[in-house]
Amino acid sequence: MTGRNGGADLAPVEPSPVVILVRPQLAENIGAVARAMGNGGLFHLRLVVPRDGWPQERAWRTGAGAHRILEAAEVFASVPEAVADLHRVFATCPRPRHIIKPVLTARGGATEVHAVGARGLRAGLLFGPERAGLDNDDIAQADTLIRYDLNPDFMSLNLAQAVMIFGYEWWLAQDVSAPPPRSFQTHKTTIATKAELDNFMDHLIRACDAAGFLKNEQKRPGMVRNLRHLFQRGEVTKQELNTLHGIITDLGRG
Amino acid sequence: MTGRNGGADLAPVEPSPVVILVRPQLAENIGAVARAMGNGGLFHLRLVVPRDGWPQERAWRTGAGAHRILEAAEVFASVPEAVADLHRVFATCPRPRHIIKPVLTARGGATEVHAVGARGLRAGLLFGPERAGLDNDDIAQADTLIRYDLNPDFMSLNLAQAVMIFGYEWWLAQDVSAPPPRSFQTHKTTIATKAELDNFMDHLIRACDAAGFLKNEQKRPGMVRNLRHLFQRGEVTKQELNTLHGIITDLGRG
Numbered sequence: 020m021t022g023r024n025g026g027a028d029l030a031p032v033e034p035s036p037v038v039i040l041v042r043p044q045l046a047e048n049i050g051a052v053a054r055a056m057g058n059g060g061l062f063h064l065r066l067v068v069p070r071d072g073w074p075q076e077r078a079w080r081t082g083a084g085a086h087r088i089l090e091a092a093e094v095f096a097s098v099p100e101a102v103a104d105l106h107r108v109f110a111t112c113p114r115p116r117h118i119i120k121p122v123l124t125a126r127g128g129a130t131e132v133h134a135v136g137a138r139g140l141r142a143g144l145l146f147g148p149e150r151a152g153l154d155n156d157d158i159a160q161a162d163t164l165i166r167y168d169l170n171p172d173f174m175s176l177n178l179a180q181a182v183m184i185f186g187y188e189w190w191l192a193q194d195v196s197a198p199p200p201r202s203f204q205t206h207k208t209t210i211a212t213k214a215e216l217d218n219f220m221d222h223l224i225r226a227c228d229a230a231g232f233l234k235n236e237q238k239r240p241g242m243v244r245n246l247r248h249l250f251q252r253g254e255v256t257k258q259e260l261n262t263l264h265g266i267i268t269d270l271g272r273g
Numbered sequence: 274m275t276g277r278n279g280g281a282d283l284a285p286v287e288p289s290p291v292v293i294l295v296r297p298q299l300a301e302n303i304g305a306v307a308r309a310m311g312n313g314g315l316f317h318l319r320l321v322v323p324r325d326g327w328p329q330e331r332a333w334r335t336g337a338g339a340h341r342i343l344e345a346a347e348v349f350a351s352v353p354e355a356v357a358d359l360h361r362v363f364a365t366c367p368r369p370r371h372i373i374k375p376v377l378t379a380r381g382g383a384t385e386v387h388a389v390g391a392r393g394l395r396a397g398l399l400f401g402p403e404r405a406g407l408d409n410d411d412i413a414q415a416d417t418l419i420r421y422d423l424n425p426d427f428m429s430l431n432l433a434q435a436v437m438i439f440g441y442e443w444w445l446a447q448d449v450s451a452p453p454p455r456s457f458q459t460h461k462t463t464i465a466t467k468a469e470l471d472n473f474m475d476h477l478i479r480a481c482d483a484a485g486f487l488k489n490e491q492k493r494p495g496m497v498r499n500l501r502h503l504f505q506r507g508e509v510t511k512q513e514l515n516t517l518h519g520i521i522t523d524l525g526r527g
Binding site: 048059061083085126169172176180187 | 305308311314338339379381421423426427428429430431433434438441444445489
């Protein structure tokens with residue numbers, strides 16, 4: 020079942036979500052992920068601080084011909100930077116902690132990612148490093164969690180297998196009869212990108228710091244994360260963010 | 274997403290089909306297959322002529338704790354021996370050649386495998402070697418083909434990914450509300466095992482040889498394979514095989 024079309028011309032199926040590998044360790048696994056992506060018609064790969072740097076020849080060896088995906092891969096210094104231009108971020112995460120965030124199966128997630136793309140919005144999927152998985156700060160960058168429905172007595176997917184299952188569901192969830200994606204901009208409501216949300220979070224946290232609200236140094240990281248979770252819930256529009264910016268500015272003055 | 278429950282007690286979900294790796298090359302891939310099986314709740318692993326022998330320590334290293342699956346793996350000298358006690362055999366095969374055999378998707382195949390198990394019959398799945406895939410004789414041992422629905426421009430699954438997708442669909446296709454499996458033996462009709470079918474094929478081919486029907490040495494292998502394909506179609510009962518045995522014996526005498 021291997022390598023028969025390895026060198027095929029690999030064109031992205033648009034609108035294709037971005038696969039974001041967070042702190043991946045082995046270049047071989049990055050190559051295997053690219054191969055899995057090719058099978059599922061996924062094209063856009065981003066790497067957040069790959070341990071051994073990038074590019075790495077070993078990735079091309081395990082990529083089984085998914086060269087175009089690997090050549091187009093982009094490297095980022097942090098998760099916030101990697102998701103800045105995206106409107107929706109899904110985190111694959113085996114066991115949701117006590118976080119209020121929508122949790123979807125791989126199948127439900129694939130359908131949702133298609134729906135996001137059909138509205139002209141860009142989606143990304145976070146996959147954690149090989150051993151540790153995504154940490155709490157990574158997950159706080161996501162608005163939706165994807166939990167795979169698999170044998171709970173033996174839940175141990177490697178990185179490429181995790182990407183493979185999502186890619187498989189994403190391929191199956193395509194509706195070829197669906198209308199082409201259109202820009203989602205009616206009545207002047209526009210979904211904010213993650214960078215715009217991040218910019219607001221910075222503003223809010225600076226204001227909280229100035230007001231002494233986050234003065235407990237020990238509790239501060241968790242509180243900041245919780246605020247981030249709160250504003251990740253649902254799709255925030257640019258207009259709403261503008262309003263919130265205004266409120267914070269005015270409250271800070273008072 | 275990795276290794277968290279690697280050492281979990283891995284109990285088979287019954288009735289669980291048999292995963293049969295035909296001439297697998299790398300022990301690492303056998304381990305990765307066992308890991309994929311664990312995620313999908315598949316337990317029974319058979320190896321047909323593994324290239325480097327068996328057991329191989331490298332498989333345990335990539336098995337991520339799926340030790341019980343690897344320890345219980347059975348080795349066979351041929352595909353017919355590996356499927357002898359099975360009632361239904363599915364071959365995963367990316368591009369069906371011109372063969373009249375039912376072709377299912379992974380999702381459809383998983384449902385069918387569950388239905389087979391619910392009738393008290395045993396099913397197996399053939400996966401080909403890493404590069405070459407299943408050959409024509411391997412495929413002739415199967416009664417049903419499974420073709421994965423994936424990006425046709427880049428169809429390049431590795432062995433563990435192929436097993437992972439089937440295992441994933443198999444896990445999802447479980448119906449916990451389904452009645453426990455019962456023996457399928459009503460009105461004295463019993464589905465023949467592959468060994469019983471093979472025994473009949475031997476009888477038929479010997480009779481054909483004796484009658485001079487297969488005397489063209491060049492065409493013989495293809496003709497034998499076609500006969501095998503014919504009798505793989507649908508489920509043949511033991512009673513039907515007995516009748517066919519009788520016919521051949523009598524015709525040979527005449």
